[in-house]
Amino acid sequence: MKTLRYITWGILPVLLGTVISCGNNKDFKVKTSNLEIAFNANGSIESASLQNGQILRKITGHSTLKGCQTVKVQASQLPDGGVTFVKTLLDTLNNNELQLTETFTPTANSIRWEVLIEDDAASWTTPIETLFKYPAAGNVTHWLPWADPRGDISNGGTDNALIANAILNSGDLDDFTSWADPLVTLPLADNKWHYGAPRYEYQNPGILYCPFQGDVISIPMLSFFEEDKDLGLSLVLSPEDLLLDIDLVTSKSGDIRFSRYNHRLGEGREIKFAMDIIAHPSDWRSSLEWVVDRYEGFFHPVNSLAREMGGTGAYSNSDVAFDVEKMKKMAFRVNWRAAFDFPYLGMYIPPVEQDEEWMGFIRQRNLGKITRKPSSIPLMNAYCKKMDDHGFFVLSYFNVTEFGTQIEYPRPESTRKTGEPLWKNSNDLLYEKFEDAMLFVPEAQKPVLDKGIYSARPGLPFWTWEKAVAMDPGVKSFQEFLVEQARRQIEALPNAYGICIDRMDWTRMYNHRTDDGVSWMGDQPVGSGYVSWNKIMDRLHPIFHENNKVIFVNNHVKRIEQLKYVDGIFDEFTYAGSSLNAIALLGNQKPVLGWISNDQQLLPDSDEVMQKYLYLGVFPMAPFPGNDHSIRPSELADKVYLDYGPLFNQLRGREWVLEPHVIAVTSGEARVNLFKTFDSYAVPVTYAKGSAPVEITLRKKELIKEGLVAKVFYPGEATPALISPEVVNGELKIKLPTKRNCAVVKIYLP
Structure with missing residues (x-):
């Protein structure tokens, strides 16, 4: 780590507030409308207060780099009610120091958790991890x-x-x-999850x-x-960030770990990530x-x-x-x-x-x-x-991501006749215009052999259907x-x-x-x-x-x-x-x-x-x-x-309606969902069991009205049936039989 980093810490009081030594930051807290988080001396989350302070949970959380140890933490209170922790990490493999800053700030309905990594070493990579535990x-x-x-x-x-x-x-x-x-x-x-794909x-x-x-x-x-x-707590990674490969490990004990792979560290780069911790109902x-x-x-x-x-x-x-x-x-x-x-x-x-x-x-x-x-x-x-x-x-x-047909490698001798357009032959166009975009099998990859469609030999292009080649857009x-x-x-x-x-x-x-x-x-x-x-x-x-x-x-x-x-x-x-x-x-x-x-x-x-x-x-x-x-x-x-x-x-x-507890089956057994359509709401009632009618309760405010018109559509029946929903104790009740274990209820707004 360059001396400049230590100078930067020295001016933090001017920029952010008073610098706190690592032994005196136990009282750091960040509060939003329905959630308060407290931090310990190491700059890690140590508890959360929810539901207006009525419930305390010993959640924990921090970010780190795999293979690195924290050797120093300094903390500062932010003017907006947030807190920032500047951590010196030691890469134990290369004996290199780098800086990880975690900032927690309140928003209208979450606590924003931002991570900044700064490193002056040569380029390298290691998994960037966020660890979180719910008891x-x-x-x-x-x-x-x-x-x-x-x-x-x-x-x-x-x-x-x-x-x-x-x-x-x-x-x-x-x-x-x-x-x-x-x-x-x-x-x-206990499980391991891949974001998007392995x-x-x-x-x-x-x-x-x-x-x-x-x-x-x-x-x-x-x-x-x-x-x-009726308590829920979520950790959400921002899709606005540059996201490469991510795995998530969960456990029966409530420990989770998000691991971000293949991000380039070093050479003075700043790598940033953002997350949010959200308190909400249990839905x-x-x-x-x-x-x-x-x-x-x-x-x-x-x-x-x-x-x-x-x-x-x-x-x-x-x-x-x-x-x-x-x-x-x-x-x-x-x-x-x-x-x-x-x-x-x-x-x-x-x-x-x-x-x-x-x-x-x-x-x-x-x-x-x-x-x-x-x-x-x-x-x-x-x-x-x-x-x-x-x-x-x-x-x-x-x-x-794919180009051509019957592509040859290495570049074949062109058979194009004088005056013939370049585009006529995909080999000619590829090698003349964008050969540099071909996607090649890395030398480090093991060979993959199949029926010839996706054979992958190190040093050769990735071929795909009709012997096109994979491309880098x-x-x-x-x-x-x-x-x-x-x-x-x-x-x-x-x-x-x-x-x-x-x-x-x-x-x-x-x-x-x-x-x-x-x-x-x-x-x-x-x-x-x-x-x-x-x-x-x-x-x-x-x-x-x-x-x-x-x-x-x-x-x-x-x-x-x-x-x-x-x-x-x-x-x-x-x-x-x-x-x-x-x-x-x-x-x-x-x-x-x-x-x-x-x-x-x-x-x-x-x-x-x-x-x-x-x-x-x-x-x-x-x-x-x-x-x-x-x-x-x-x-x-x-x-x-x-x-x-x-x-x-x-x-x-x-469009899915995503308000908490907005729909439920309150009698009978079935799977239901609620959608907003162009002119109405639609409720698919599926996988019903037994012959008894199914009662659905809706809590969507717009639908808590007397005199709504509703139709029920059944599979194989040309004409829908009319039904009359009822408002009971501030909820909309719909009771209906299913046919072939199914129905779609269409509720029309006046």
């Missing part, structure tokens, strides 16, 4: 935005290595697609990553509850509500037009005639077009004259011959217009190309409503041939795919949003900060319970559409399948002609979707 007791439960509350495979969850092998070997995925309700609190447990490691690269894994959280937060006291809705309100830009669509697109969807390459009214009965709204009418990945609108044709991407086999379908800008836009005229939306295919040369492609989408396809970006799984990776200035892996500077995603979205989103278009994503990696400029989700793996849960929680204020691969995934009980989508407000893919690796029309599929389509139609425009 365990028999009545303490917890909740996470978990993909599966059962966690990893040891607790009945899923294992990604087994999943990848099953996919590559055409195995049975049924064992990995089970569903567990994410809207429950559970007793404290982190990329050399010896455990997880290249073929599909989001079937249960031990994933989609928002970096954790909530503790004491139901008998998962209340903690999630705080996060949604505080970080609304990550949860709400930028373009409100996206809400109109809520409905069942398709990923279809078909331009054949179809029964429009039938699809509307199935709640069909949007086709993410899988025509693959672009010449190759990345080149979605080639630089051609308006009427010039080119050959489409996918090679089709017919009687042993490989053919490619011709396409053009007028043909593409004509399809968009036709669907628009029918009242449906078209999203164009887009991808920012953070590299400027490739960014410029993608920005140009985005502008062509706007100009060429005025009748398309926007894009859906595929293959976000590559954002887990690190580019060992670039330097983003903030990431460090394998004792070298690298470029994080998460940083690259932020860079390309900063440039793409204005192009679409300023032209009233939307951006949807197929987000294999489930991280809230990646959705900052995203209007909706169209997830490829929603038939797996873990993926369904993760996107539902991420998209609680955005339209979310989810995959069903084939009609066999509606079995053995199609009612249970449809009801988990209703319960979580996710629209399942519809059986549409020409769907690519997804459900197509069949006798079974058509019947199920015609039965449930009217129920999903009642959820159009839905």
